[in-house]
Amino acid sequence: MNNSKEILDPKRYNKLIIALSIIIPLVVAALFGIKIELELPVFLPPVYASINALTALVLVLAFIAIMNKKINLHRQLMITAIALSAMFLVLYVLYHMTSDSTKFGGEGTLKYIYYFILITHIIMSIAVIPFVLITFVRGITNDIERHKKIARITFPLWLYVTVTGVVVYIMISPYYVYA
Template structure:
């Protein structure tokens, strides 16, 4: 594939990347204000979606190892699986918050500040990582490998941080679930 063809292929996805990068956080934020009446709260979901975050972190690390060992097909499959896991997480996370009241963190002192720092950075980076993941993925599927490698060096640690801190936030707040 020629360089100009790679650029054209990549440009086809740019509008979709922009739309999804804006739409996903806006829709998630809007759905936080929606409570489905007369529905049993989905209180069983937080440990499941925390486990999905842990699995996502593991898959990201395995994908990193795979590409370092030049196992390109395995890397592609693992990265696609990581995206599927992230979408599953997001669906469960939104479903939980549409049926359940938010849990307040009950810790006091220094741990409270640590928790809110981790939570805030997790939320902000989970928004910021969306376009990075999409751009990185598009550059891979359009065979723009040099640009893919450059942005993957930024995307990987951001996405891994979001996945790991999702688990940490759950572990820290789980004693306060009703």
């Protein structure tokens, strides 16, 4: 029989965190190589960009909540942020499995700015996965001091990913081909 101290041990989650941190990017990359003929009932990029914007807002609200010592609200908002990020990922992959990638049509300095934002967004979206998972586990297992330490890194990384996701959408949206 497991005792509660063992259940609350963050180390129990390490293998799962490592596995998910590797599996999620690999599965996403693999799914990008699969094209399915399916006409979606809605054009997804503005939907998942909106989810990214909502996630950014939820992250900021969670930060404000914890600064005001509203722990339960913070917890609920963080669970919401994770759920929104998962929803974003599913819709993002679904769109890319059913649609051709859109090329950015801007020129000059704007093109370099776009690609800088896009590349850093992609790199950070992969890098943030273990940070989010570790931070979450430390929170749910009441490892509060270590949770606070890593949350100071996780929050700006995750916020950067959500905000730059919206910026990338805004910058590429004039180049989408609407069927």
